[in-house]
Amino acid sequence: MKPSIRPLHLLVVIGLAAIFIAVVQATTESFMVQPGQEVTRPIKLNADDRCSITLTVQVQGPSPSKIHFFMVLPNGTQTDYGEVSQYRIDFFTDTSGECQLHFGNSNSSDSQLVTLNYETDHYVFGIPNMIFMLIVITVLLVFVAAGYVLMGKYG
Numbered sequence: 001m002k003p004s005i006r007p008l009h010l011l012v013v014i015g016l017a018a019i020f021i022a023v024v025q026a027t028t029e030s031f032m033v034q035p036g037q038e039v040t041r042p043i044k045l046n047a048d049d050r051c052s053i054t055l056t057v058q059v060q061g062p063s064p065s066k067i068h069f070f071m072v073l074p075n076g077t078q079t080d081y082g083e084v085s086q087y088r089i090d091f092f093t094d095t096s097g098e099c100q101l102h103f104g105n106s107n108s109s110d111s112q113l114v115t116l117n118y119e120t121d122h123y124v125f126g127i128p129n130m131i132f133m134l135i136v137i138t139v140l141l142v143f144v145a146a147g148y149v150l151m152g153k154y155g
Contacts, residue, residue, distance in 0.1 A: 011144065012137070026119040032060070033067060033105040033112045041116060043099040045074055048123040051099070053116070054088045061110030068104035083107065 033039045045051060059065035069087060070080040074097025081087060093099070105112050122129040 012141065026117075028115070028117045030113060030115045033103050033114055035105055035109050035111065038102060038104040038106075039114070041101045041103075043101065043118055043120065045093045045097060045099050045120065046122060047094060047096045048126065049093050050090070050121040050123065051093065051118060052088070052090045053101070053118045055084070055086070055103075055117070056115045057085045058113040058115070059108070059110050060113060061108075063108040063110040065112065066107070067112050067114060068102075068106065070102050070104075072100040072102070074099055 029041075031039060031041075043051065043053075053071075055069065057065045057067045065085045066083040067085075068082065069084050070078060071089075072078045073091075073095075074093060075095045081089075101116070103112075103114055124132040127135075
């Protein structure tokens with residue numbers, strides 16, 4: 001009697017669904033920064049994460065569309081990017097914690113609309129989470145297949 005491989009197919013589908021759901025955290029938001037104000041947005045990061053941040057500034061008046069942008073990483077490193085209207089940055093984190101994004105509108109008399117898009121890729125043992133999960137599922141499937149072979153041989 002030949003064993004059914006339907007449970008194996010179900011396991012593969014469930015495993016792949018779990019991989020694609022938990023791979024990337026991506027967020028897009030827009031917010032106003034009033035004249036003379038500073039807005040802070042936190043991003044929760046784990047050690048060895050890769051983060052991509054893109055921001056775009058649009059002015060709500062005749063002033064130029066620029067905003068003062070600086071970032072504080074979880075390890076306490078502060079980087080000032082100055083006055084920007086569009087910016088993209090990619091970086092890896094070496095410690096877990098909260099990354100603080102600061103947007104200041106002190107040089108304009110008009111409100112600024114900031115569109116922030118960030119994406120966080122998680123890494124496990126230096127391997128992207130998706131590839132790591134693929135390896136784990138492959139190893140699991142090899143053990144399941146070996147179990148079916150052994151059950152068929154001795155059953």
